[in-house]
Amino acid sequence: MPHRPTTEVLPPLSADVALFLDFDGTLAEIAPRPDAVSVPPGLIDTLQRLRHALDGALAVVSGRPLAQLDELLHPLRLPLAGVHGVQRRSADDQVQQLAAAALEDVRAAVQALAARLPGLLVEHKPGAVALHYRQAPESGPQAEAALRELLAERPQLALLHGKMVLEVKPAQASKGQAIRAFLREPPFLGRRPLFVGDDMTDEDGFAAVQAAGGLGVKIGPGPSAAGARLPDPAALRDWLARSAARLAPAFSAPPTAAS
Numbered sequence: 359m360p361h362r363p364t365t366e367v368l369p370p371l372s373a374d375v376a377l378f379l380d381f382d383g384t385l386a387e388i389a390p391r392p393d394a395v396s397v398p399p400g401l402i403d404t405l406q407r408l409r410h411a412l413d414g415a416l417a418v419v420s421g422r423p424l425a426q427l428d429e430l431l432h433p434l435r436l437p438l439a440g441v442h443g444v445q446r447r448s449a450d451d452q453v454q455q456l457a458a459a460a461l462e463d464v465r466a467a468v469q470a471l472a473a474r475l476p477g478l479l480v481e482h483k484p485g486a487v488a489l490h491y492r493q494a495p496e497s498g499p500q501a502e503a504a505l506r507e508l509l510a511e512r513p514q515l516a517l518l519h520g521k522m523v524l525e526v527k528p529a530q531a532s533k534g535q536a537i538r539a540f541l542r543e544p545p546f547l548g549r550r551p552l553f554v555g556d557d558m559t560d561e562d563g564f565a566a567v568q569a570a571g572g573l574g575v576k577i578g579p580g581p582s583a584a585g586a587r588l589p590d591p592a593a594l595r596d597w598l599a600r601s602a603a604r605l606a607p608a609f610s611a612p613p614t615a616a617s
């Protein structure tokens with residue numbers, strides 16, 4: 359991966375941007391388990407204001423499935439890419455899912471691995487399977503070696519190494535491919551793309567936006583091809599809230615069924 363020097367200060371968000379945001383480790387702090395993640399206070403309101411200010415050109419691009427993202431972001435219903443690009447919901451609410459590669463034997467092997475190595479957690483997703491080792495970091499290398507061996511004869515599948523997680527997904531799915539698909543459609547079409555992410559699994563997305571004349575923003579330390587950097591999710595949320603206040607000062611969210 360090319361490692362480029364980052365700009366020190368993130369430029370102010372302008373209304374002609376197409377904004378793509380990763381979820382875990384970017385909008386929300388990393389939690390001990392996937393189901394322990396919490397949505398920080400004020401985040402939904404900020405995203406609602408930004409969607410208004412950007413004429414709808416705001417999407418969350420995540421490794422989580424669409425259904426989980428909808429639950430986390432409720433009552434907001436945004437354009438989404440889920441499972442690292444396996445699933446995508448466009449701004450006009452059309453859902454596309456990549457043709458599934460055969461995964462049943464891989465799911466069974468991952469489950470068997472988790473039964474053998476205590477502390478591993480399996481997350482089955484549409485078209486992909488994740489093996490979390492945050493509760494058993496010492497098992498990470500052994501789990502990775504086993505998965506690499508399992509995938510050696512399966513070029514249609516790829517292994518992603520995220521934060522204390524190993525994920526098997528279709529080789530053609532990536533956040534970069536999902537972002538390029540959004541950029542071909544309104545309201546994203548013709549805008550300058552900006553993608554914010556924290557993980558190695560976000561590097562495809564940084565490459566996609568920067569090839570399209572936009573900017574990647576890396577959250578936290580570590581090598582990255584992103585052109586800008588912020589220290590942590592709290593700094594990003596602060597930047598987003600200040601941007602929302604500046605670009606949509608008078609916006610008040612319409613009442614929802616829940617309110």
Ligand SMILES: O=P(O)(O)OC[C@H]1O[C@H](O[C@H]2O[C@H](CO)[C@@H](O)[C@H](O)[C@H]2O)[C@H](O)[C@@H](O)[C@@H]1O
Pocket residue numbers: 380381382383384387388389390391392393394395419420421422423481488490492520521522523525557
């Ligand atoms: O692309 P993202 O939105 O960053 O999603 C990446 C993965 O996030 C989740 O796992 C990560 O976050 C968990 C909660 O903070 C943490 O416990 C885990 O160690 C992290 O790997 C999610 O469970 C995965 O499905 C996503 O692919």
